[in-house]
Amino acid sequence: MRVASCVGATTPSVARLCHATSTAASVARGARLVVVDPRRAGLAGKADHWLRVRPGTDTALALSLTHVMITNGWFDSDFVRRWTNAPLLVRTDTARLLRASEVSPDGDPAHYVAWDETGACTVAYDPAHGRHAIDEARLALFGTREVATSNGPVTCRPAFDLVAEQCRRMAPAVASEITGVPAADIEATARTLWESRPVAYYTWSGLEQHGNTTQTMRAINQLYALAGSFDAPGGNVAFPSVPANSIDGAELLAPEQLAKTIGVTHRPLGPARFEFVTGEDFYTAALEGHPYRARGLVNFGANLVMAHGSSERGRDALAALDFCVHADLFMSPTAEQADIVLPVTNAFEAEGLKIGFEINEAAQSLVQLRRPLVPPRGEARSDMQIIFALATRLGLGEHFWDGDIDAALRYQLAPSGLTLDQLRAEPAGIRVPLRTRHRKYAESDGNGDGPRGFRTPSRKIELYSEVLRDHGYPPLAEFAEPGVSPRSRPELAERFPLILTCAKSLWFCESQHRNVASLRRRVPDPQVEMHPDTARARGIAAGDWVRLDTPHGSIRARAKLTVSLDPQVVCGQHGWWQACAELDQPGYPPFGPGSANLNAVLSQQPSDPISGSSPLRALICDVVLLTPAKAPS
Numbered sequence: 015m016r017v018a019s020c021v022g023a024t025t026p027s028v029a030r031l032c033h034a035t036s037t038a039a040s041v042a043r044g045a046r047l048v049v050v051d052p053r054r055a056g057l058a059g060k061a062d063h064w065l066r067v068r069p070g071t072d073t074a075l076a077l078s079l080t081h082v083m084i085t086n087g088w089f090d091s092d093f094v095r096r097w098t099n100a101p102l103l104v105r106t107d108t109a110r111l112l113r114a115s116e117v118s119p120d121g122d123p124a125h126y127v128a129w130d131e132t133g134a135c136t137v138a139y140d141p142a143h144g145r146h147a148i149d150e151a152r153l154a155l156f157g158t159r160e161v162a163t164s165n166g167p168v169t170c171r172p173a174f175d176l177v178a179e180q181c182r183r184m185a186p187a188v189a190s191e192i193t194g195v196p197a198a199d200i201e202a203t204a205r206t207l208w209e210s211r212p213v214a215y216y217t218w219s220g221l222e223q224h225g226n227t228t229q230t231m232r233a234i235n236q237l238y239a240l241a242g243s244f245d246a247p248g249g250n251v252a253f254p255s256v257p258a259n260s261i262d263g264a265e266l267l268a269p270e271q272l273a274k275t276i277g278v279t280h281r282p283l284g285p286a287r288f289e290f291v292t293g294e295d296f297y298t299a300a301l302e303g304h305p306y307r308a309r310g311l312v313n314f315g316a317n318l319v320m321a322h323g324s325s326e327r328g329r330d331a332l333a334a335l336d337f338c339v340h341a342d343l344f345m346s347p348t349a350e351q352a353d354i355v356l357p358v359t360n361a362f363e364a365e366g367l368k369i370g371f372e373i374n375e376a377a378q379s380l381v382q383l384r385r386p387l388v389p390p391r392g393e394a395r396s397d398m399q400i401i402f403a404l405a406t407r408l409g410l411g412e413h414f415w416d417g418d419i420d421a422a423l424r425y426q427l428a429p430s431g432l433t434l435d436q437l438r439a440e441p442a443g444i445r446v447p448l449r450t451r452h453r454k455y456a457e458s459d460g461n462g463d464g465p466r467g468f469r470t471p472s473r474k475i476e477l478y479s480e481v482l483r484d485h486g487y488p489p490l491a492e493f494a495e496p497g498v499s500p501r502s503r504p505e506l507a508e509r510f511p512l513i514l515t516c517a518k519s520l521w522f523c524e525s526q527h528r529n530v531a532s533l534r535r536r537v538p539d540p541q542v543e544m545h546p547d548t549a550r551a552r553g554i555a556a557g558d559w560v561r562l563d564t565p566h567g568s569i570r571a572r573a574k575l576t577v578s579l580d581p582q583v584v585c586g587q588h589g590w591w592q593a594c595a596e597l598d599q600p601g602y603p604p605f606g607p608g609s610a611n612l613n614a615v616l617s618q619q620p621s622d623p624i625s626g627s628s629p630l631r632a633l634i635c636d637v638v639l640l641t642p643a644k645a646p647s
């Protein structure tokens with residue numbers, strides 16, 4: 015039996031049942047479980063350690079755990095030396111990595127430098143080979159060295175020494191003040207992580223919707239690197255996938271077009287690098303013309319107004335467009351802003367190809383062409399039919415198999431060896447055997463140069479990121495207090511003393527399904543969770559209609575009392591707009607009086623300087639009892 019530990023900042027029992035089931039099975043087999051969540055939700059009840067973190071402070075927690083692990087020597091030093099850039103020397107004067115050419119005139123400017131503890135001298139590292147020139151065990155991870163360079167001596171420290179110093183500032187007592195997690199629990203969790211290797215971890219939107227998400231993920235991955243479990247059995251494994259042709263058409267986008275991606279100039283390392291535009295940047299382009307005016311949008315079902323913070327700004331941005339097309343099943347608050355609404359089929363009315371299901375090796379091996387279960391209604395067409403027809407009419411048919419969807423699917427499937435006919439005959443799907451290989455970073459890169467390593471400039475996991483530093487960001491994972499929190503904005507917090515986060519509902523998917531009677535019956539009204547003491551202090555009883563106030567406005571919800579919550583934290587639900595005629599349950603306006611749209615009182619700012627993600631989970635707020643006359647009947 016392998017005793018592994020799992021760490022999660024997610025509620026798979028709500029959001030991804032297969033993960034919940036396998037996590038519960040691992041726990042039954044003896045795995046230890048750590049859950050980091052402001053709410054005692056889902057698997058938290060099964061956890062060895064439930065860390066009730068203050069929303070938005072996971073970075074501080076991760077850095078503190080890292081500190082405890084480094085201080086106790088609880089890290090896989092072989093992995094850290096071999097596969098991270100921990101041993102590379104950083105110049106303390108420039109905060110850049112030392113290059114071999116600085117140490118010796120015939121040194122290569124592309125080579126980095128580490129410190130050979132045994133030889134008490136520098137040793138160059140060639141990233142093209144991905145391997146150090148000496149036994150990695152000799153590489154120093156700590157200490158300060160004077161290194162002779164062509165321009166005189168410079169003080170250098172291994173990157174790991176800087177990591178250790180950074181984490182030392184987050185000693186458990188300090189982190190406990192910030193996160194609300196008791197120092198003893200931080201110490202105990204660090205021990206569990208070390209003693210229960212291999213470790214796997216899993217996070218999702220609990221950590222994504224913050225204004226410091228990039229550094230949070232860096233801090234967690236840094237902690238994870240210490241365990242040495244990446245891509246190892248029992249760790250987070252990169253599963254293989256059934257071979258298929260890519261149909262993303264990346265090659266069709268000319269570099270000069272790619273350079274126009276909105277957001278790429280002010281967040282060059284963010285999603286714009288991969289052609290994604292954040293809602294915030296799109297709204298700015300549409301409303302303010304930065305970096306240029308966005309004029310048109312063809313939207314396949316994204317309910318921007320309900321799903322993104324700053325809802326009203328979203329509505330205004332859509333209204334400012336010259337032309338807006340929306341394809342959807344329902345007249346959502348976003349569809350209402352469109353010039354043309356195209357009715358689409360839902361998943362049960364259209365065929366759908368899925369190659370691999372991401373969960374594990376077995377699921378990854380499944381290819382399924384889902385059959386439509388019922389015929390489409392009215393004039394509805396599938397997204398694919400709409401896209402292919404539009405493309406053909408626009409004269410782009412050559413890139414869209416002349417409008418022939420089957421031809422496109424055949425092209426996509428070709429490398430898999432499966433045919434459309436086979437898949438149509440087997441609606442439950444066909445498995446293509448896959449074999450998971452572990453620690454692929456250590457395999458040869460195929461050019462005979464050395465191990466494959468990682469796709470970074472140094473081919474190592476970069477605990478110290480010179481790329482971030484060169485773009486003006488902190489090179490080390492660093493905690494930043496949420497932009498509008500009781501600590502960062504104490505003057506505002508006098509009016510808004512509580513902290514607002516949010517979580518998904520088990521019964522609905524995002525902003526959908528409030529119209530489905532069997533689901534709405536389970537949760538008829540929008541909810542906000544709070545501690546009974548918080549409620550009592552405001553004269554609120556369970557089930558009362560309350561007004562949720564943030565600096566951006568007010569919405570309504572019904573109080574749900576939860577003893578396990580921190581009394582300072584409340585948890586809302588986004589996505590409430592749709593009525594349920596069958597149950598005579600009301601809909602709610604997306605903004606203004608009577609609204610229950612959480613995103614109408616959340617803002618997209620201040621967003622993550624690196625990725626642009628919005629701070630939807632750590633805003634200050636207050637809750638006030640609504641008099642019965644003001645509540646909907």
Ligand SMILES: Nc1nc2c(c(=O)[nH]1)N[C@H]1C(S)=C(S)[C@@H](COP(=O)(O)OP(=O)(O)OC[C@H]3O[C@@H](n4cnc5c(=O)[nH]c(N)nc54)[C@H](O)[C@@H]3O)O[C@H]1N2
Nearest residue numbers: 023024025029050069070218219220517518520522523524
């Ligand atoms: N039933 C259902 N399933 C879904 C969805 C749905 O709407 N309904 N949506 C799907 C989608 S699109 C996604 S992205 C996934 C998301 O899946 P999850 O990420 O699991 O979903 P959430 O419930 O949003 O957030 C998980 C947890 O994060 C916690 N949390 C809030 N703030 C913080 C914080 O600052 N730090 C930490 N550590 N935790 C915090 C919340 O209390 C919550 O328990 O679910 C998918 N599955």
Ligand SMILES: Nc1nc2c(c(=O)[nH]1)N[C@H]1C(S)=C(S)[C@@H](COP(=O)(O)OP(=O)(O)OC[C@H]3O[C@@H](n4cnc5c(=O)[nH]c(N)nc54)[C@H](O)[C@@H]3O)O[C@H]1N2
Nearest residue numbers: 219314315316317321341342343346358516524525588630
């Ligand atoms: N405050 C707060 N905001 C959040 C979140 C949160 O946890 N808190 N979660 C965020 C997350 S993780 C996500 S993924 C987003 C989700 O935000 P969206 O991507 O906007 O997803 P939904 O809200 O589910 O809305 C999907 C729309 O697509 C329509 N639809 C359904 N099936 C189809 C189809 O086959 N084709 C087409 N064209 N349309 C279809 C539905 O009717 C619905 O109007 O919301 C984000 N917003």
Ligand SMILES: [Mo]
Nearest residue numbers: 218219222524
């Ligand atoms: Mo999502």
